Amino acid sequence: MQARPWYQFSPDEALEALKSDAGQGLATAEARRRLAEKGSNQLQARPGIPPYRLFLAQFQDLMVLVLLAATVISAFLGEVADAITIIAIVVINAILGFIQEYRAERSLETLKEMATPEARVRRDGEVLRVPAREIVPGDILLLESGDRVAADALVLRGSGLQADEAALTGESTPVPKEPGHLAGQVSLGDRRNMVHQGTVITGGRGVVLVVATGMATEFGKIAGMLQEVEAEETPLQKRLASLGRWLVLACLAICAAVVVTGTLRGEDLYGMFLAGVSLAVAAIPEGLPAIVTVCLALGVQKMVQRNAIIRKLPAVETLGCATVICSDKTGTLTQNQMTVRQVWAGGRSFSVSGTGYKPQGEYQEKGQRVNIKGDLQMLLTIAAQCNNAQLQKAGLGIGGWLRGGNGRFAGGAGRHGSFWSKLFGSRDEDSWSISGDPTEGALLVAAAKGGLWRERLEREEPRLAEIPFDSERKRMSVICRSGQGLRSYVKGAPDVILDLCDAILLDGRVVPLDTARRREILAQNEVMAGKALRVLALAYRDLPAGTEIQAARVEKGLVLVGLMGMLDPPRPEAAAAIQLCRQAGIKVVMITGDHQITARAVARELGLPASAGEVLNGQQLDAMDEAELARVAPGVNVYARVSPHHKLRLVRALKANGQIVAMTGDGVNDAPAVKEADIGIAMGKSGTDVTREAAAMILADDNFATIVAAIEEGRGIYDNIRKFIRYLLSCNIGEVMTMFVAAVSGLPLPLLPIQILWMNLVTDGLPAMALGVDNKEPGLMQRPPHPPGESVFARGLGRSMAILGFQIGLATLVVFILGLYLGDGDLPTARTLAFTTLVVAQLFAVFECRSEHLSPFAVGYFSNPYLVTAVTISLAMQLLVLYLPPLQAVFKTVPLNLFHWGIILLAAGWRTLLGGLNYYLVVPVRRLGWEK
Structure with a gap:
């Protein structure tokens, strides 16, 4: 056991004490050994009802007790055969009841296991997703906004890292986290170099070293206060109890x-x-x-077999009452495999071939292949550098030269034989995937198609800092060392980036961005958005060495390089699911942060009406008060250019109209709307832990059709x-x-x-x-939803x-x-x-x-x-x-x-x-x- 608190350790001291490596993480074999030694990273849960108590509970019913008493009397009166038979029947009934209740207990326990949160951990040099219960001291965790911290850990690196520690300390303000060590005795709320199990990352990114798991964590020490009662009667069960x-x-x-x-x-x-x-x-x-x-x-x-994990039993009944489904577009109604189809740089438009995440394709202008140089090369450089995604094959993150590019090997060689079989044994295009944001993945693949691999670029221009993207700023910046100075690479929404630019790169020259050129860029943005492309603007700025890394300093006076338009095609099954909803009397509402024109184009492909009165954008929402929104919401099918806080207003507006609302969400900011909805639905793949905990249902495949199923x-x-x-x-x-x-x-x-x-x-x-x-x-889905709270004898049943x-x-x-x-x-x-x-x-x-x-x-x-x-x-x-x-x-x-x-x-x-x-x-x- 360490002689002093972990917050008094420097990162290097902690790594040495736990025999871990920040770059490689633990070896898989060592992680298994520590798991066996330290035990699972779980709080000691309140013990479940033992089977014998479930069985004895079958005899606690008043009428059964009266019957047993009558049986004893009959035995005394000489009716022994009757008494034995009655006892046998009562016992058989009890056994059947026990089997029913025991199966129910085991079913719910299985569901809890399926909903176990995961954590991103570095082992054998690879970034893996593992169940949080398998985290051990010495593990290297990768955290980003929205993650629930899996264990107590010391911060090794951080970029704008903040944590909400209200569940632990009661302090509602997010706490900044940064590397370092603290001297003396420091209270829990002031330990800025540590993150704790059960708290939530609200901003930035970080790499942390696990120092305590399970009952050894701060949460573990107060586990008794955190026990939650899992048993919950559904409204139907309450009505049946009253009926009984x-x-x-x-x-x-x-x-x-x-x-x-x-x-x-x-x-x-x-x-x-x-x-x-x-x-x-x-x-x-x-x-x-x-x-x-x-x-x-x-x-x-x-439902689990159909990829829907129910966290709260009342949701099962409420699902049958749902009248409105509010669904995010990206990844739920669409495939969440963004592919760059068109780029605009240096006043020229280029098409990009290839689909999905396979890094094979070429750039063409008017049907002719073009060489990657000049403005187009700079555009792809920004796309690769201002990026946190990782391109993977067969689940392995591997370097550029093994993928056909010019990079170097970047992954771990653990697993030996399985590594090579995964690498060379699969010829399936689907073996290519992205770890990280799909939009960033599309940019990474687009750059790779042009021969620009981030592994090589980062060697030439090492990344020094990052100003992360969030839904309010709508942009992201990275700062790299370039020659003797610095260079910031920025990407984001075109309207946001354009306002931060005062120059443009044309044929290798930086020229002023005048009004005419701004109009041209905006027109090009409209053209691309009209094709249902999601458009990002990319820019850069050269900075003198020693510039203070702050958004206000590095994200102004930018040089616009170009636009990249990508498409996330609708899921083939989504249109059919929407049609089924219409037959079932369920309204479908699509919510997206995309441009209004893009939203309309996707809606049309999905079969959603999207005329002028049926589409609202974020600005129009902001101009409405609650009463007006409640009045117009029933007629709107598409919400474009909206922020997460709009979702909460939308849920309340629809509920004010007597609707039973299902709302999807994935980010931290979606959690209030998901919790407010009658049926909160979190994404299983892309969703954050916070949103999953607020939800009543989790989509294991992030698919809209799963909601309908x-x-x-x-x-x-x-x-x-x-x-x-x-x-x-x-x-x-x-x-x-x-x-x-x-x-x-x-x-x-x-x-x-x-x-x-x-x-x-x-x-x-x-x-x-x-x-x-x-x-x-x-014909089940050709009937309208049943009213919530209706009597069990409704619709002629009685x-x-x-x-x-x-x-x-x-x-x-x-x-x-x-x-x-x-x-x-x-x-x-x-x-x-x-x-x-x-x-x-x-x-x-x-x-x-x-x-x-x-x-x-x-x-x-x-x-x-x-x-x-x-x-x-x-x-x-x-x-x-x-x-x-x-x-x-x-x-x-x-x-x-x-x-x-x-x-x-x-x-x-x-x-x-x-x-x-x-x-x-x-x-x-x-x-x-x-x-x-």
Whole structure:
């Protein structure tokens, strides 16, 4: 252990103490050894619920406890067989409930693992992305604006580095960070040479040395204060809990009436009490919360398979209500593979061939290849130097000469055999990629196509400092040593850069930038933007040695060199997804920082209306007050030239109109809007840790089509929840009606307590679970969103549920009475008929509950193999009770003959029979008549 605090170490001392190298980082083998020695870089989380407690919790329900007490009483009264059977059924129910809840717990834990943040680390000389939990002391981290710091670290190098340490110190002002060492005892908030785990980088870039991980970090020391409760009920679960309370009261009242009525008729009190408790257990859908949880968790796993990671369960339900999707253009609606297509330098326009990140192509003027020299060479030099991206092949950052350029080898030779196989074994163009900003990647590739590699340029003109880009400044500068002096290279938005220029480079000469030339440049910018190109202006300035590196000093009096126009083509699947949204009643809004003309061109390609009244820019937004924005927002499809703070205003304006808003974001400044939205969506690839934590959903592939897929899954999950609510409550209504009507009408009880419990096990368990994983209904995305907060019985569900339950109960009573009549009062046979009719009627009903709009024959009886399997198992279990002598004695049943089964199938399946006749005969005949 070090003898003094890390903030008292100089960078060199810390590197020596931790045996690390700033340029190469740790070796992979050494990092693994330290991980094994120090443990994962994680705070000790509150332990989860152990499995045995989950199991015991299944016996905490009031009705189950009453049933267990009744079972003990029956054992004392000599009904040992009944007691054992009831206990067995209760235990089986508990096991099923435990499996459901345990799967839900494991599903959510898996999702938390998938959402684990990553960090950029230098190992074996390579820049890699690794899970934050694998960071070890001695690692070299690379930080930039928006990153959440993965561990406590000492600053080695920094350029405008700032950190928000409010979560740790309570200080809301960002703290500047710079290399150095501090003497004496320094409070946590004043340690300017360190960054701490859990804090956020709000500006600049930096290279830091990890000195503490996990519980050894400052956050680790106060981990108990940072524990967050992960469990969160969805609004739907809360509504169902409220519904459950009312159902309990109603069922208890009805069951009490059954007990009192039966006792007054002369039935024994114990038997009626046990029947009432059994009926209450069967009637109250105590498994509903567990099934909802499992349905949500399994649905969330389906979303993961479609690249949508849900961080907050309420988002699953809210997705089904979404009415507006506000999406960033770049990388979400487009491919995020910027390619420079056109450049303008020295008053001449050049086209650039080649696509994607493969550094192969040429520069042409009027169809003829041109040599790279003069103004064009200077333009490409700025593009390469004023740049922080890295060109990679097969995930390896490698130098120019190995890529076909004139640079030198710049990557690490770790991994040996795999390195060479990656380098030379792949001929696929897709093996070329960019680490860093896609726009900077396009500039880097454009320079490489001209034979200008940053590795060689940086040897000739070493970089000394950087003034980083941000969304407010809309420009970036680097300062390099050039000869005996300095030179600043600047790139940014054309309107911003043009205002900072007073000269232009023409044919190798610096000439004044007069009004006529400014107009020419602006006109050229408009022409390029009109082709849906994103245009950047590039400039430079020579500075005397010793110039103070400040934006105000180095970003003025610039010499404009030219413009570069690049295209980020729309994703092929985005246009289809937008069309699907329109069919589903969901409005799509495109948000971009690009020029208004560019935004219109891309919108047209995507199929978004973009006429004059349907496009707003940032200046127009700034001129509007909140009321006016709320008035015009519903009619706007495209927002161009906007800053992140506009997003927050837009979300509030749309919500003021009663819209349910999904908002995407990736940068730090997007986090407020993402958090304010009903469904905040963060980018998994390009998003910052801050935005991911504010979001309810993360797109693993940054793809707009994934949002639409998640909405479709959300609607499907909500539909499935309504399906099994309809099924469970319809069946329960049928059971209660059967017993209540028989009791008040003077009939013998159609069901024994043990039969009621068995039926609850057979029909409510597996079939209901199978409905929870049912296929999405056809036409799901052709329906409008369901209103948020609507009752679970909305849109006719309550009525259809009551009708189905009434018909199940009526069929059971008719068969029971018929059994008594045909059997001359043979009560065991009549009860067996009623018992089996009620079970079979519920198994028929489960197929009807698969759709609120379509016939079971249209949906397909065999399209859900889980449901077919569940129904088969339930029916087999019922047959065992009917025909296995030991079980006949326990459940007081008698074997049924073919005539009995004919009655049962006719009574239980008459709805299905009529539905089949209608689907296969009536509907085709009507269709034929319409066609004629």
